[in-house]
Amino acid sequence: KENNTNTYVSKEVIVIGGGLSGLVAARELMKNTNYTVRVLEGRTDRYGGRVWTNRKSLPRSRGVEAELGAMVINSIACKDPPIMQMIADFELQTNLTGDMKIYLPDENLHLEGEQVIDVYSEVLNVLRNAVDKVKSNKKDISVKKAVDMELENFKSKIDKKILSAVLNTLPNIIFEDFSATVYKPENEFGWDTVIVDGLDTFLDRIVAGSDGELPLKIELGKVVHQIKLDPKRQKVVVRIKDGTQRYADAIIVALPVGVFKSKSVLFEPPLPKNWYQAINNLGLGYSNKIIIGFDTAFWPVDTGSFTVSSKTAKDGFLQLWTNLYRYVKKPLLVGNIFGNQASQLENMADDVIKEKALIVLGEMFGNDVVRRNNITVLIRSNWSTDPMIKGSFSYPKVGNNQLIWDTLKDPICPFLYFAGSHTESEGHIDTIHGAFKSGLRAAYQVSSGLCKMRTQQENEAKLKTQKQKETKKEKKFEKDTSKTKAKTIQKDEL
Numbered sequence: 440k441e442n443n444t445n446t447y448v449s450k451e452v453i454v455i456g457g458g459l460s461g462l463v464a465a466r467e468l469m470k471n472t473n474y475t476v477r478v479l480e481g482r483t484d485r486y487g488g489r490v491w492t493n494r495k496s497l498p499r500s501r502g503v504e505a506e507l508g509a510m511v512i513n514s515i516a517c518k519d520p521p522i523m524q525m526i527a528d529f530e531l532q533t534n535l536t537g538d539m540k541i542y543l544p545d546e547n548l549h550l551e552g553e554q555v556i557d558v559y560s561e562v563l564n565v566l567r568n569a570v571d572k573v574k575s576n577k578k579d580i581s582v583k584k585a586v587d588m589e590l591e592n593f594k595s596k597i598d599k600k601i602l603s604a605v606l607n608t609l610p611n612i613i614f615e616d617f618s619a620t621v622y623k624p625e626n627e628f629g630w631d632t633v634i635v636d637g638l639d640t641f642l643d644r645i646v647a648g649s650d651g652e653l654p655l656k657i658e659l660g661k662v663v664h665q666i667k668l669d670p671k672r673q674k675v676v677v678r679i680k681d682g683t684q685r686y687a688d689a690i691i692v693a694l695p696v697g698v699f700k701s702k703s704v705l706f707e708p709p710l711p712k713n714w715y716q717a718i719n720n721l722g723l724g725y726s727n728k729i730i731i732g733f734d735t736a737f738w739p740v741d742t743g744s745f746t747v748s749s750k751t752a753k754d755g756f757l758q759l760w761t762n763l764y765r766y767v768k769k770p771l772l773v774g775n776i777f778g779n780q781a782s783q784l785e786n787m788a789d790d791v792i793k794e795k796a797l798i799v800l801g802e803m804f805g806n807d808v809v810r811r812n813n814i815t816v817l818i819r820s821n822w823s824t825d826p827m828i829k830g831s832f833s834y835p836k837v838g839n840n841q842l843i844w845d846t847l848k849d850p851i852c853p854f855l856y857f858a859g860s861h862t863e864s865e866g867h868i869d870t871i872h873g874a875f876k877s878g879l880r881a882a883y884q885v886s887s888g889l890c891k892m893r894t895q896q897e898n899e900a901k902l903k904t905q906k907q908k909e910t911k912k913e914k915k916f917e918k919d920t921s922k923t924k925a926k927t928i929q930k931d932e933l
């Protein structure tokens with residue numbers, strides 16, 4: 440039976456959250472089961488969550504598109520077949536990020552070509568040595584602290600300056616309590632992969648489906664605020680802010696960690712204590728992007744990206760830039776901001792951001808050259824104040840261990856399953872790769888009837904304990920009766 444406000448369909452799975460993880464989970468379920476699958480997405484204008492290819496102000500152009508959220512599939516994930524296989528199956532064109540320049544204006548230094556690869560390879564060596572030592576000491580400290588200790592052994596002052604400048608642009612160092620024990624640096628330096636036409640084209644293909652598949656059913660503008668068990672009906676009720684509700688046989692919750700931390704979605708009955716502890720213990724990091732356009736491209740137009748460390752570009756503020764001219768032939772740059780500076784940026788006026796960007800660009804390419812150009816466009820993300828995200832990434836804090844992700848990926852039977860990049864710990868934590876894997880895993884947990892199996896096992900275990908108790912009782916009864924009998928015989932004999 441179905442009406443506009445209340446939907447009651449048997450064997451229905453609802454996926455809450457239309458980010459990559461939710462969309463992958465929904466598609467997998469549609470492929471492998473005959474369940475009715477529906478995605479509820481809070482935003483009214485788009486799905487994709489932290490994958491957000493800016494299309495409004497920059498008309499679609501073939502090339503690497505301006506991403507305000509995720510952009511690259513990191514080099515570890517590139518070696519993982521499932522996500523790369525799906526991208527290949529969709530025949531999406533990919534490119535390697537490649538070719539970077541490093542600017543250290545305070546040292547009057549800039550590095551390019553092989554020098555950059557050498558520096559990044561050495562950065563990886565430092566990271567690996569630093570975290571290996573922490574792991575062998577068995578007492579967790581932050582990656583930042585571990586790296587600082589490692590750099591103390593460096594004799595060459597200039598090498599140390601270059602390495603520490605580059606190291607200090609990395610999110611796992613900017614997030615000052617990032618766990619060294621959980622962190623797994625890559626074994627070797629490798630460029631990341633981008634989808635040439637924009638990451639959203641990948642999501643659009645998942646939604647549309649391949650030949651013969653139906654498109655996903657996505658309901659936009661459905662902000663979920665409560666997920667409640669209805670024991671009478673043996674269903675879950677999903678309550679939506681517009682006053683409607685949906686019933687389902689299973690729910691895949693694919694919401695971001697920031698939303699869970701803010702407790703804007705309530706569970707009834709509340710989830711187990713260890714689940715809340717895991718969510719609270721995970722780190723929540725901030726990151727934002729600006730897309731800034733000029734009359735002309737005054738920077739090296741063939742270079743893919745720029746890393747800079749200076750008095751203004753420090754502590755994660757505008758230290759990494761992507762050159763969109765290289766790909767789309769438009770004078771556009773994307774600047775990245777990580778850490779506390781990223782959340783502070785959301786309170787800054789456009790003019791302040793523009794001025795700061797000009798200073799940093801001036802430090803790299805010359806003040807006079809930069810100031811001769813007009814800014815034509817400034818687009819910015821606001822991930823920490825975005826009510827649908829409330830932060831940018833989860834990350835492992837000092838003291839976190841595998842138990843957190845084991846808890847977060849485990850279903851809460853009989854109806855609740857979890858997807859989302861924060862539920863996976865392999866490769867880099869909180870990546871599109873993790874989101875993708877989590878979607879596959881959650882769908883498999885549902886389709887393989889994991890909760891049903893667990894309930895059966897629990898029932899069997901209960902039955903076994905009950906039987907054992909009964910046998911014990913029977914034995915005791917037999918023993919007692921034979922004792923009484925023996926006593927009676929004794930009495931009779933007397």
Ligand SMILES: Cc1cc2nc3c(=O)[nH]c(=O)nc-3n(C[C@H](O)[C@H](O)[C@H](O)COP(=O)(O)OP(=O)(O)OC[C@H]3O[C@@H](n4cnc5c(N)ncnc54)[C@H](O)[C@@H]3O)c2cc1C
Pocket residue numbers: 455456457458459460461479480481482486487488489490507508509510511512513661662663664693694695698704726727728820822826827828830831832858859860861869870871872874
């Ligand atoms: C600036 C930035 C840059 C990044 N760069 C990279 C990168 O280069 N490479 C990489 O691998 N990763 C990157 N990431 C991380 C990556 O984007 C995420 O790990 C991944 O996209 C998360 O997918 P998800 O499905 O788990 O969550 P999300 O994409 O956050 O999806 C959650 C969905 O739930 C919806 N939602 C929230 N609340 C509700 C509600 N109450 N009711 C209904 N729906 C709701 C949201 O609108 C959203 O669509 C970046 C992230 C940011 C912010």
